Amino acid sequence: MTNPASTPPTPPARPRSHFNNWISASGAVLVVGALFSFALLVWMDLTGSNQNPYLGIFTYLVAPGFMILGLAIALFGAWAQRRWAIKHAATMPDKWRLDFANPAQRRILILFGTGAVAFLLLSAFGSYQTYHYAESNQFCGQVCHTAMHPEFATYQRSAHARVDCVQCHVGSGASAFVKAKINGTHQLIAFTLDNYNRPIETPLKNIRPARETCEKCHWPEKYHGNIDLTYDHYLSDRKNTAVGVRMLLHVNAGRPGAAPAGIHWHVSPDSAVDYYATDADRQEIVWMRVTNLKDGTAKVFRTEEFKGEPPAGAIRRMDCMDCHNRPAHVFPTANDAVEKAMAGGRISTQLPNIKRVAVQAMLQKDIATATAAPGKIAEFLQAKYKDHADLPATIAAVQQVYAETIFPERKADWRVYPNNLGHKDWPGCFRCHGEQHKTASGQKPAASDCTSCHTIIAQGKTAELATIVAAGLEFKHPGGDYDEELSCADCHNGGIQGK
Ligand code: HEC
Ligand code: HEC
Ligand code: HEC
Numbered sequence: 001m002t003n004p005a006s007t008p009p010t011p012p013a014r015p016r017s018h019f020n021n022w023i024s025a026s027g028a029v030l031v032v033g034a035l036f037s038f039a040l041l042v043w044m045d046l047t048g049s050n051q052n053p054y055l056g057i058f059t060y061l062v063a064p065g066f067m068i069l070g071l072a073i074a075l076f077g078a079w080a081q082r083r084w085a086i087k088h089a090a091t092m093p094d095k096w097r098l099d100f101a102n103p104a105q106r107r108i109l110i111l112f113g114t115g116a117v118a119f120l121l122l123s124a125f126g127s128y129q130t131y132h133y134a135e136s137n138q139f140c141g142q143v144c145h146t147a148m149h150p151e152f153a154t155y156q157r158s159a160h161a162r163v164d165c166v167q168c169h170v171g172s173g174a175s176a177f178v179k180a181k182i183n184g185t186h187q188l189i190a191f192t193l194d195n196y197n198r199p200i201e202t203p204l205k206n207i208r209p210a211r212e213t214c215e216k217c218h219w220p221e222k223y224h225g226n227i228d229l230t231y232d233h234y235l236s237d238r239k240n241t242a243v244g245v246r247m248l249l250h251v252n253a254g255r256p257g258a259a260p261a262g263i264h265w266h267v268s269p270d271s272a273v274d275y276y277a278t279d280a281d282r283q284e285i286v287w288m289r290v291t292n293l294k295d296g297t298a299k300v301f302r303t304e305e306f307k308g309e310p311p312a313g314a315i316r317r318m319d320c321m322d323c324h325n326r327p328a329h330v331f332p333t334a335n336d337a338v339e340k341a342m343a344g345g346r347i348s349t350q351l352p353n354i355k356r357v358a359v360q361a362m363l364q365k366d367i368a369t370a371t372a373a374p375g376k377i378a379e380f381l382q383a384k385y386k387d388h389a390d391l392p393a394t395i396a397a398v399q400q401v402y403a404e405t406i407f408p409e410r411k412a413d414w415r416v417y418p419n420n421l422g423h424k425d426w427p428g429c430f431r432c433h434g435e436q437h438k439t440a441s442g443q444k445p446a447a448s449d450c451t452s453c454h455t456i457i458a459q460g461k462t463a464e465l466a467t468i469v470a471a472g473l474e475f476k477h478p479g480g481d482y483d484e485e486l487s488c489a490d491c492h493n494g495g496i497q498g499k
């Protein structure tokens, strides 16, 4: 018997890997770079103080995208190499083969290595920049979503102009951290795709519930007491008669410490309001239920027309955003925007009928783009006021008001984005407090009269507004007598009244 160990068979020349080629090497560098970026981004994401799921798009989509691209290049290199080898096996050396024995190739390799290191450094720098950029509101509002210009413009004038978009739109997740990031990415894609609707449809289906967004900064039990607000208006008459309303809004009725009452009662910890709306905009509310969370008793109110039960899954529990649905993007009505500019002195009240004319100028049917608007507005006002001394300043002011109010390209303005906070130009509170709902025993919901939500303490023309009546006044409609059966929004539509 021979000893097999003494004469080891010469190993067959190992076939050279098809991946041993320049193309695959470049692919590999890309993969390493992407992996490197990915790791860095994940690390920054996990340790960053500002949890920003927008970063998820880069971390979990772009970086892996490059990784896949790199892999594809590497595979392509191997495939090309193999084809070449099959075709030219005997005659020629491998075309892209890496051969360290060859001094020319060694020099190229050094260059290649330097390039690769530079690439890795750049990708680290790039990731870092990306991280900061993804966090910025500029990214959300302008670059990523040019279609969101109207939201960005309105946001910049809101109480939340210093709150990042992501704090309301993505929120911070309670679920496992990475899962939340990936969720955020999903949400973001859905949200971005929403852009293709003009106008973007609301209510947003994918916005987080208020307790994960608003309630990170605000808390429902906070005692606000009465809030004193003055609404400036002008009649559409020749003199642009100023009429105003000053009222105390009973955000929290009663004294601090007493049982929750007043407007913020809806979000108090003791009770919950659920409702069912038949339309996607949540404007037609036909059913609602009040649950006393302490003893579990419930009361159901419904409109006379609605007989059945609401479909399960279509019932929504009221939160902050059912009233404050425009916390960052108020699209004021043309009427309100003009009145605000008049009250602020930007539009001169010396021009006869300017209230009506300015609103008409803004609502011209043939304004199709934001760029066309200034010209059309100037023409319209010039035709009415010829060479009135206040005209040039007024034209500029109305053009400015238009730019802040109406976004024709996106078809975004108050006509498609109702504000649910009041009840004058949209149904708002009257969706539920408008006398249509009753319990089975015929009981109407609380707060069904003009004094339960607010107390008017002064109203009328400028001089009358100076007298405060603490006991409250009965509302005197500036537009004269009207049928009390009608709701304010039946006539008021934010444009020209009565039309
Ligand atoms: C204070 C919270 C908050 C902030 C900050 C915020 N949003 Fe919103 N946003 C909302 C709410 C609430 C809605 C409306 C939800 C609804 O009606 O369903 C909304 C709606 C939108 C819509 C849908 C269209 C519309 O007008 O209803 C877009 C687009 C949007 N926001 C983009 C942004 C961008 C971009 C930023 C940052 C520049 C931003 N938001 C900042 C709360 C916020
Ligand atoms: C990151 C913190 C933060 C988040 C999230 C946030 N807010 Fe605010 N909010 C503020 C601050 C700060 C102010 C006060 C701004 C001021 O007075 O200038 C404010 C003001 C307000 C006001 C008073 C508005 C006004 O016009 O004076 C309302 C109403 C409000 N927030 C509702 C909401 C709602 C609804 C949400 C959720 C969609 C929300 N906030 C989310 C920080 C936040
Ligand atoms: C989705 C329906 C709904 C909407 C929208 C709504 N409410 Fe209510 N509200 C209710 C229900 C239901 C009650 C409890 C009625 C009852 O128990 O008799 C209530 C009660 C109230 C109360 C009495 C609270 C107390 O002290 O007991 C006030 C005040 C009030 N709402 C104000 C408002 C204001 C202001 C708005 C608009 C900004 C508004 N509501 C929007 C459903 C709604």
Ligand code: HEC
Binding pocket: 210, 214, 215, 218, 219, 220, 224, 227, 249, 251, 263, 264, 266, 267, 318, 319, 320, 321, 322, 323, 324, 421
């Ligand atoms: C039933 C409707 C309704 C609900 C629900 C509601 N609010 Fe309000 N809230 C109002 C009204 C009305 C005002 C008065 C301000 C106004 O009319 O502009 C107000 C005022 C405020 C203010 C401003 C206080 C100030 O000093 O200016 C804040 C902040 C606020 N709400 C936060 C919240 C938060 C947070 C939630 C959810 C936990 C919430 N609101 C739920 C109707 C509501």
Ligand code: HEC
Binding pocket: 231, 233, 245, 249, 421, 422, 423, 424, 429, 430, 433, 447, 448, 449, 450, 451, 452, 453, 454, 475
């Ligand atoms: C369910 C609560 C509620 C009831 C009932 C209610 N209001 Fe109001 N009203 C509000 C809220 C909230 C606002 C503030 C909206 C805002 O902040 O923009 C408001 C605003 C107003 C304003 C000022 C609007 C403006 O833009 O000038 C007038 C005037 C008014 N209400 C009159 C009435 C009259 C008249 C009635 C009775 C027919 C009535 N309200 C019933 C909640 C209510």
Ligand code: HEC
Binding pocket: 233, 234, 235, 236, 237, 243, 245, 335, 424, 477, 478, 479, 480, 482, 483, 486, 487, 488, 489, 490, 491, 492, 497, 498
């Ligand atoms: C029958 C239709 C009708 C109803 C209902 C109605 N209004 Fe008016 N309102 C008018 C007209 C018309 C004017 C005069 C408009 C003008 O001169 O520009 C007016 C003027 C006003 C003004 C001052 C001017 C302005 O443009 O804001 C206020 C404030 C007002 N109404 C509030 C209300 C409130 C609040 C309600 C519900 C309680 C209501 N109105 C219900 C038709 C109506």
